[in-house]
Amino acid sequence: MTGSLTDQAIDRIREFVRSGRFPAGSKLPPENALATELGISRSPTREAVKALTLARVLEIRRGDGTYVTSLAPSLLLEGLESAVSLMSGNTITELTEVRRLLEPSATALAASRITDEQLAVVRGHLDAMHEAVDDIEQLTVLDAAFHRAVVDATGNETLATLLDGISSRTLRARIWRGTAERGVTAVTVAQHTAIYEALANRDPLVASAAALMHVDTSERWLRDHIGDEDVPTDVVTGERP
Known part of the structure; x- marks a missing residue:
């Protein structure tokens, strides 16, 4: 079930990026607020962020937060x-x-x-x-x-x-x-x-x-x-x- 929720969180975040809710270079809300906005619990939200970081869609800046990358083709x-x-x-x-x-x-x-x-x-x-x-x-x-x-x-x-x-x-x-x-x-x-x-x-x-x-x-x-x-x-x- 967790895997399915993680997939849902990934899809929702991607949609937010595509729609301009989280445009390139923007900072995502803190984990609690993001999970609430997604309507999904913190654990699968955290896993979704990790997966999208590996895919170079998101970037975690220690001590600062999580950002959408430039989304440049060379990066993705x-x-x-x-x-x-x-x-x-x-x-x-x-x-x-x-x-x-x-x-x-x-x-x-x-x-x-x-x-x-x-x-x-x-x-x-x-x-x-x-x-x-x-x-x-x-x-x-x-x-x-x-x-x-x-x-x-x-x-x-x-x-x-x-x-x-x-x-x-x-x-x-x-x-x-x-x-x-x-x-x-x-x-x-x-x-x-x-x-x-x-x-x-x-x-x-x-x-x-x-x-x-x-x-x-x-x-x-x-x-x-x-x-x-x-x-x-x-x-x-x-x-x-």
Whole structure:
């Protein structure tokens, strides 16, 4: 019964947040007053607050009280990458399918919105990738920065957070190592160059095509190797081989 009441309290608090009764950044009433307003006893109210704190909807400030967070997508979705790190086998390839659906569209949108300043940031990451073509660890970092800069240019924080979550550092590192093993690191860097050039030309169609080709290369490699006995567990656990 307590669990059911806790669920009811969670739903009521969420509704209060959605309706503006407790807007982002606002302070919730003390526990007794909150329980009375919810029409639910203190124990399930307390559990509901704990659950919503874990979900980053609420924030408990010791000695001050409980507040609604900023409710920013980057905050509410920050657990996505942790969830991705637990996936394996077919679910990994499902993630690449999601990336294939989202990233070309995001890159096309970026091409239509990117500013000169944002383009310069993308170019900086690309230049560094060319210089680090034989350094897999550095390429992994620069690859993430390059794609984040591209998606940031869309101005869509939710989209950026989703793509960050499904394109984890671990997967990027494994793909770059596979690229190095095949001796085609320069080819993959060239794909990033094609994306940059499409952005520089403000050409959404070409940008989408360049991004699709890049994602497809990664997806095909993963489909060929996920599940093979010689693939280290770092794809799933985040451990380096």
